[in-house]
Amino acid sequence: MKQADVAIIGAGSGGYTSALELAKAGKKVILIEKGRVGGACLIRGCIPSKAFVHASNIVHKGKRSSEIGIQIGEPVIDMVRIQEWKESIVDKMVKGIEGQCKKAGVDVLHGTAKLVSDKSLVVQFDDERPDEEIVTDNIILATGASPREVPGFIIDEKMIMSSTGLLDLKEIPSSMGVIGGGVIGLELATVMAKLGCAVTIIEILDDILPFSDDDVTRTIKKGLKTLGIILLTGSQAKLIGTDENSVKIDIQSSSGSEIMEFEKILIGVGSRPNIDGIGLEDVDILLDEDGFVKTDSMLRTSIPNVFAIGDIRGNPMLAHKASMDGIRVANTILGTGIENEPVIPYVLFTEPELASAGLHEWEAKEKGIEYQTKRYYLAALGKALAMNEKDGFVKILIDPQGKMIGCTIIGPEASNLISEVTLAIEKGLTAKEISNIIHPHPTLSEGIWENARHLSE
Ligand SMILES: Cc1cc2nc3c(=O)[nH]c(=O)nc-3n(C[C@H](O)[C@H](O)[C@H](O)COP(=O)(O)OP(=O)(O)OC[C@H]3O[C@@H](n4cnc5c(N)ncnc54)[C@H](O)[C@@H]3O)c2cc1C
Secondary structure, eight states: OEEEEEEEEOOSHHHHHHHHHHHHTTOOEEEEESSOTTHHHHHHSHHHHHHHHHHHHHHHHHHHGGGGTOOOOOOOOOHHHHHHHHHHHHHHHHHHHHHHHHHHTOEEEESEEEEEETTEEEEEOSSSOOOEEEEEEEEEEOOOEEEOOOTTOOOOSSSEEOHHHHTTOSSOOSEEEEEOOSHHHHHHHHHHHHTTOEEEEEOSSSSSOTTSOHHHHHHHHHHHHHTTOEEEOSOEEEEEEEOSSOEEEEEEETTEEEEEEESEEEEOSOEEEOOTTSOHHHHTOOBOTTSSBOOOTTOBOSSTTEEEOGGGGOSSOOHHHHHHHHHHHHHHHHTOOOOOOOOOOEEEOSSSOEEEEEOOHHHHHHTTOOOEEEEEEGGGOHHHHHTTOOOOEEEEEEOTTOBEEEEEEESTTHHHHHHHHHHHHHTTOBHHHHHTSOOOSSSTTHHHHHHHHHHTO
16 A cells, blocks of 8 residues: 555646646645556657648658749658657656656556546556556546547548557658548648648538637638648548458538548547546546546545546546646645636647637637727738748737737738737736737737737727
């Protein structure tokens, strides 16, 4: 039997961040992980997918270089070498986290944990070791989420893949059907199209990105079209059959039914919480209507000394939300927590990139919040033109006092640019205050500055 102040189930972005915070503050922490330390983000999510985003961007930029007078020949893509490179990044990241845990004195147990009561859990090991009981004052559930399946499609990671199988591909398929036009589906469709695969996205809803404003969705759809990606909305896919070389599906829409054949299928319809077999029912932990663990603003579950962080508590399922949850839960346990709902930016690595923080225009309208908004188009920005990247805009929303309440950026480096606006929204800065800050020239950040200036005129 082991004893701890805090036992954490799952060593992903949320779990290892909370473990490090608590151990550094002097708490005795046990972190239990059934796979590799690092979780989805490091091993099969954010980092591997961004390695592919980078690789595919090199190919894409090479193809577009003729627009500015540079002819580069047909690229030769060695997927095996790309995989080795990607794995080397993952290994480095995992070793880095393991090293930090060791240094901070976190006791990492490699096994599968299950709650027994609100103060104890049991860990099962893959090898001959007997189960270990852990008695603890606090428990943090950080078991994350897994790709959802589509009825009728069984993910075998060969012909019918989740994002995990796609990120392990050793060859680029000639064609791929992507079922689901959500964040992961759109991002990986973009990657594969840039690498030369013929991609069709099949989305059951009438449009993609239902959480975005129409002007944003239109720009993203234009980008997909430019890459040759076919987008079928209001369409449902049914599996007809699979053989060694292809998957045949029936795509049904209001205009009828069409049979299509693809070398591979990617299922990208979202994620479900990893709650099976972790003993929630034995401890009476309540779930929300979508099956995620319910938490209060201090990240407590329905049992006060049991907390839940990251993907297991639902949308937005993002690594930076999970890490911030890790910090917030540590503060709650240490007695230094405050009730707040941080602004959570999100990023979509499409072509062009999309990043957003705070309110969308449709949300402001729906909530009856008074606002003013303007768009600043990249086509007017020197740096964007010098990069041959003129598609996109910065769209800022301000309230009647001029405070920034929302922003969406479409364009190159949107993922890096959004941090400035997140800070402004979080700290209640006005557009005037942003326009009084010098932004270096020529940079893409001037798009934010120009927009803030126009809004504060
Ligand atoms: C393809 C893809 C791309 C993504 N890209 C991005 C991105 O660009 N940006 C972004 O912010 N987010 C991205 N995400 C989402 C991001 O990966 C998750 O939001 C993040 O990993 C959630 O962290 P977490 O700590 O909640 O859970 P996870 O990282 O899923 O960690 C949970 C851990 O718990 C372990 N576990 C589960 N059950 C048990 C048990 N009973 N006992 C012991 N261990 C257990 C699991 O093995 C896992 O390691 C992406 C996800 C995918 C799939």
